[in-house]
Every structure is written in structure tokens, then in C-alpha cells.
Amino acid sequence: AQKVTQAQTEISVVEKEDVTLDCVYETRDTTYYLFWYKQPPSGELVFLIRRNSFDEQNEISGRYSWNFQKSTSSFNFTITASQVVDSAVYFCALSEGSGTSGTYKYIFGTGTRLKVLA
Amino acid sequence: DSGVTQTPKHLITATGQRVTLRCSPRSGDLSVYWYQQSLDQGLQFLIQYYNGEERAKGNILERFSAQQFPDLHSELNLSSLELGDSALYFCASSGPGLAGTDTQYFGPGTRLTVL
Numbered sequence: 001a002q003k004v005t006q007a008q009t010e011i012s013v014v015e016k017e018d019v020t021l022d023c024v025y026e027t028r029d030t031t032y033y034l035f036w037y038k039q040p041p042s043g044e045l046v047f048l049i050r051r052n053s054f055d056e057q058n059e060i061s062g063r064y065s066w067n068f069q070k071s072t073s074s075f076n077f078t079i080t081a082s083q084v085v086d087s088a089v090y091f092c093a094l095s096e097g098s099g100t101s102g103t104y105k106y107i108f109g110t111g112t113r114l115k116v117l118a
Numbered sequence: 119d120s121g122v123t124q125t126p127k128h129l130i131t132a133t134g135q136r137v138t139l140r141c142s143p144r145s146g147d148l149s150v151y152w153y154q155q156s157l158d159q160g161l162q163f164l165i166q167y168y169n170g171e172e173r174a175k176g177n178i179l180e181r182f183s184a185q186q187f188p189d190l191h192s193e194l195n196l197s198s199l200e201l202g203d204s205a206l207y208f209c210a211s212s213g214p215g216l217a218g219t220d221t222q223y224f225g226p227g228t229r230l231t232v233l
Binding site: 035 | 120151153160161162163174175176206208210220221222223224226227
């Protein structure tokens with residue numbers, strides 16, 4: 001069965017520290033997509049990244065980086081030099097389905113609350 | 119501002135009632151997604167439409183239904199409401215690419231309170 005596990009319920013760091021949010025997924029599909037979303041205290045959801053199962057290259061976007069490892073079924077997210085504005089709940093999600101029919105399902109992890117202290 | 123609009127922002131109703139939530143996607147986006155976020159269930163994907171057709175289905179209850187109209191706006195209908203349906207309902211849209219693979223842009227959400 002499909003599953004996304006974010007074992008870290010809450011993390012607190014001091015500003016400028018690096019922090020890694022873990023995401024482990026389970027799927028039997030060979031074609032799937034992984035996502036990270038951010039939900040700041042204001043409540044809106046912000047899409048951060050999408051990665052397909054055939055692309056294991058790590059990605060860096062400014063202070064954000066993602067490490068995708070199929071061997072360990074993990075898609076971890078690192079924030080370098082964290083800032084107070086990074087305080088939010090971060091969700092990892094898995095999308096799997098039929099590429100032929102174009103139908104997909106989305107499964108979300110329970111989220112990790114990141115608190116960055118000044 | 120993501121460009122996705124949702125109305126109403128807040129909705130308070132009673133058990134057993136029916137409500138309709140509305141979503142207008144970003145200009146040019148063909149996919150609309152609905153999500154439910156509640157305290158006990160977390161964030162759950164409900165359903166996705168692509169250019170008017172249902173494309174993916176998640177944990178959507180039979181009391182809930184959705185549709186996407188020719189102008190691409192979407193409505194989520196919730197009927198026979200129960201206390202447990204109280205949640206934040208998000209709509210998202212994505213571009214003309216293959217449904218499920220594009221960047222999703224989220225609306226501000228509709229907070230539903232069932233009393």
C-alpha cells in the first residue's frame with residue numbers, strides 16, 4: 001500500500017542552523033512523483049518541488065535542497081541557514097498512478113512542524 | 119497570490135445541510151484538485167479534474183461530489199454534513215501538462231464549520 005512517513009512531528013532550530021526534514025515513502029509503482037509543500041502559519045499551501053521517480057538527481061533552489069534516494073525510498077528536504085520565515089509545516093507527498101490513463105492518486109505525510117527561533 | 123480563487127472564505131452550517139464550495143483556477147490551467155485538511159485526518163487529496171473530466175480520486179466520501187465546468191471553474195458539493203466534515207478545503211490548479219505532474223498552485227482555502 002502507498003504510504004508517506006514523516007517521522008519528525010516537530011523540529012526546532014535556531015536561526016542560521018541547517019535542518020533536514022525526512023520523508024520516507026512506500027509504493028509498488030515504478031512511476032511515481034514526490035512533492036514537498038509548505039504551509040506557513042497564515043495557512044496557505046505553497047508548492048515547493050516535484051520530482052519524478054526516474055530522476056534521482058538532487059536539486060538545489062537557493063537555500064533549499066532535496067535528496068532523492070530510491071534505494072532507501074527517501075526524499076529528504078534540507079534548508080540551509082534557516083530563517084524565521086521558514087517556520088511552517090512541511091508536507092511530503094507521493095503521487096502514483098497510471099501514466100497511460102493519466103490518473104494519479106496523492107498521499108500526504110502527516111507533516112513536520114519546523115520552528116526557527118531567532 | 120497564487121491566482122487561484124476560492125469562495126466562500128468561511129462557511130458555517132448545521133449538520134445535515136448541503137454546501138457548495140467554488141474554485142476558479144489560474145488562467146490557462148486545466149487541472150483542478152480538491153483537498154481536505156482537518157485536525158484528525160491531516161491533509162487528504164479528494165479529487166482531481168482535468169479539462170472537465172475526473173482524472174483522479176482520493177478519499178472522497180460518497181456524500182461529496184465535484185465537477186468542473188466548461189469554463190474550468192470547479193465546485194465541490196458536500197451533503198448530509200456531519201461534525202467531522204469541519205475542515206479547511208483547498209483547491210489547487212495546475213497547467214496544461216499531463217494531469218498530476220505539473221506544479222500545483224493553491225487557493226486560500228474555504229474553512230467549513232459544521233455545528
